[in-house]
Amino acid sequence: MDQSKTQWLIEADQLLLQLGVPIEQRQDCLAQLNQGQFDTKSAVMKEAVHFARTSAHDEIEKVSPHADDQELHESIQTLPFTQKSSLSLHHYHVFSESDIERITSLSYKEHKEQEEAARSTLADRWQTDKAQISQFLELLGKAYKRQEPNLEALPEPQETSPEPEPQKKMSKWPAVAAGGILAAAAGVIFLLNDPIPEVAEEVSGSVEEQEELVYEESKLAELDALIKNRKIELSEALGLSEDEVNRLNMIMNVESQLQFLRDVNEGYYENTHSDHERMLTMLTQEIETTILPPMQMIEAGYNLAEEYEMTHEIMRSDMAVNMFMDTGQNLIQVYEQKLNENIDSIAPWNRSYYKDDELPEKERVLREKIKTNGFTYDYDAENAEFTVMMGGDVFEEEMAFMHPVHQEILKNMPLTYESLFPHNSIQKDPDYGLYAKEALNLEEQMKKLYELNEEVRSDKENGHLYQGLPHRLGFQYSELVNRLISGADISGNRMNVELNEDQLTAWENILEDRAFEDSYLREMTAFHYTIGEQYGFVMPDGWSEIDFSPFYQMQGAVHDVGIFSAVEMPLEGYMKDIYDNYVAEGSVEALKVLHPKHLILFYFNALQQGDYEIAYSLMGGEDLPDYARFEEIVGEHSFEFEPVNKLSYTGGSQTNEVSEANFSIQIHGNQIDISMVAEGGMYKVKYTSEGMFNMIDMKSEEEVSN
Incomplete structure (x- = not known):
């Protein structure tokens, strides 16, 4: 059996296990797959999904000695098959969008909807949020991987000429590489x-x-x-x-x-x-x-932007860089690999000492091509390693038409997501030093891009601002903050996280290094560090669940981070520490970097505690009365909340600046809508009318029940 087919069968067995197929039937399916002729892994997995869908399997196999893992596995088996298969393919297998469509016979959009529905169902059953379900699924995945098929017992494939299968028409245009x-x-x-x-x-x-x-x-x-x-x-x-x-x-x-x-x-x-x-x-x-070669591709993207009604230099530069980013990162990796792969075979001494005319012909041509295409390179003698980046004389000459900020972004192109967070890698620990450096680079680039909005707006009045590039950079920035500040592991898991020594060292470097001065990274780090000092850096439970969104006013829910479920009132644990250290003290600057959903919880906590001045400080809007009148209004109500549930984002203004963000929250069994307005650089609960307090008033609840 060739190596590719062996790996495909192992992955098919994993999928069958995740879909609840017992071991005996899995072995039967693997035998059938082994007899078949398949050119791609997706074809094998399509057959495995079909087998699982059409097989009867009432008994649920034990996959883990851990009760939580086993319970989650059993919960998954109760889901509708389409939800269950979409969930497994999304979380445990790596396929392109077009492959997903071939395997499931769903459009990729439908596949994502089914996966989302599956997580929502599991979250409701487990009384948690979908983000935590994703983390539970990751832990369960480790149990799945410990189950190995017996491939040696499979019969040898026979030489047969399979009958052609009837053709099938699939669901829609496959989303190839994110739509092109x-x-x-x-x-x-x-x-x-x-x-x-x-x-x-x-x-x-x-x-x-x-x-x-x-x-x-x-x-x-x-x-x-x-x-x-x-x-x-x-x-x-x-x-x-x-x-x-x-x-x-x-x-x-x-x-x-x-x-x-x-x-x-x-x-x-x-x-x-x-x-x-x-x-x-x-x-x-x-x-x-x-x-096209890189310089020509960037220029083509710049010119093409005009066809999408992007006439301003900034918007055209934005589109050109966003269009080129994947290719640029791709070529940097290829060129670095080529420069480094023969580093020891050229000569016994450091090859950076070579003059161009002393280099072997193949190496000399490679370096010329790198420079001709707008790239340059540095050599790290200590680590004997080349690093490639955009820049050099050709770049400066050819990219003169681009806005200077976008030129700098190209020359400081971020690392790929895969290189920062390698999938299925032996690397287990986050590289906090690298994360801090990369996050700072992204933050500086995003700040410059958002500053350019004013320049575009002055020309376009209230016209649309194209922000594809900052939104793209913002996703990676959020992922870095998630690991660097919030303590997630390399795969993004934030459950039961302890602050380790390497992360604390990275925090202290951010607080001390002048490079991070005036950065959001320093503000977010100081936020946790101040409370951590009080506990000797043995962080209280819940510290890693705090979400930071310093660019929320510009990006809104583009990279929203899920929901809160079952939050006790009054607040406990780390949320109470934040309330006491920052909210009660009126530390507005510290609160600006928080995700707005946290401020909603602080607002309800202040109402229940009778801290009306604090509640008032967390409110805004044109109709907000003066404090004396506000105190009279809320004083007529009784606030005693049960755990609040399902605090989630529901929408808001998403054009250029997010001036208003809408959320919903469940209180006393009622779903309450809450609007947040941006004022003074932070979000505040929007005051709408005196009646806004009726739905959360215990006296009102008692009157209704009577």
């Missing part, structure tokens, strides 16, 4: 207004029986030839081999989209896109604007 580089960069969906088709019935017959092909083969052949020619030119321009070029994201993007058009002709996908010429035109445009 152009779509992601421009904030639109590939083929924006095309309807989402329903899942089609299974059809029999061959392609020859169809009346006509959807796309002319000659036009698809022209696109194929265009891609091949561009790859040859790109290989020469970049100094990369054919294989290295084929692995670049830009190439895999367009080849996947071309393959989809062929699959439509073959009948594998429902044809619901009436404007076929438009589809071909968009793919042609993507090929012509992305399969």
Whole structure:
């Protein structure tokens, strides 16, 4: 059995286990899969999902000696099959969006909806939030991995000629690489207004029986030839081999989209896109604007932005950089690998001492190609390692049309998500020093980008501001803060986290290093550090559940962090520490970096405690009365909350600046809507009317019940 197939069978067994298939039936399925002929892992997993769906398995296998893991596994088995399979594929397996669609016969949007529904159901049953369910699932995943199939017992595959299976039409255009580089960069969906088709019935017959092909083969052949020619030119321009070029994201993007058009002709996908010429035109445009050397690709993105009504230099620069980011990161990794892979074979001495004319021809050409394409490199003699970044004479000359802030972003391009948080890696511990450095770089870039809004706004009055790039950087920034400040492990788990020595050292460096002066990172670190000192840095329970959102007023819920469930009132533990140290003391600056949902809890705590001055300080809005009148109003009510539940974001203004954010919270069994308004750099509970206190008044509750 070849290595690829062995790994596919192991992963199929894992999926079958997660879907509740008993060991004997799993072994039967693996035997069938071993006899089959499969070209891809997704094809194997599709068959495994079909087997699990059609198999009867009433008994639930024991997967873990830990009661919590076993209970969660058993809860998963009670979910509808589509929810259960979507949950498993999302959390335990790595597939592209198009692969997910092939495996599940759902659109990727439908798959995400089913996964979300599954987590919501589990969260309700476990009386927790969906974020914690994700963390529980991660722990359960370790138990799944300890179960290994007996592949040696499988019968040897027989040489057979399998009968052709009837073709199936899938659900919709597969979301290849997040909808294509152009779509992601421009904030639109590939083929924006095309309807989402329903899942089609299974059809029999061959392609020859169809009346006509959807796309002319000659036009698809022209696109194929265009891609091949561009790859040859790109290989020469970049100094990369054919294989290295084929692995670049830009190439895999367009080849996947071309393959989809062929699959439509073959009948594998429902044809619901009436404007076929438009589809071909968009793919042609993507090929012509992305399969280019770096400097040309950035300029093409800058020029293309005008077609999306982005006429301002800042907005065009924003789109061009956002469009190029994945490719730039991709090429940096490739060039670094090539520079470092033969570092010991060139000579017995440090090769950074070489002059260009002394280098072996292959090495000299590589370095020339790197510089010609707008990159440069540094050599770390101590670690014998090259680092590649954008910059140099060619970059400065070719990128002169770009806004200076965006030029700097390219020259300080962030690390990839995968390199910071490697998936299924042997690396277990976060690199806090790296996280601090990278987070500071991102924060500085985001601040500069948001400052540019005023310049654009002065030209466009109240027009739309394109913010694809800062939102993109904001996601990675949030993930770094989650691990650096909130104490999550490398995979993002924030359950039962203890402050370790390395993280405390990173905190102290942030507080002492002048590079972090005036940064949000220092403010967030000081927030925890001040309370931690009181406990000798043995942090109280709940400290890692605090969410920081220093850019919330600009980004809103773009990277929202879930909900709170069952929070006791009055507040206990770490939330009480925050209330006593910051809220009661009126430390507005400290509260500005918190996620607004925490301020809602402090507001309710102040009402129940009778701290009306504090409650008043947490309120805002045009209709807020003076304090004397406010005190009269709330003094007529009785506040004694049970645990508040399901505090979650429900919407708000998401254009340019988030001036208002809406949340809901469950109190006394009632779902209460709460609006937050931005005032003085922080969010406050919006005062709407005197009647806003009736729904949370214990006396009102008693009157209703009587």
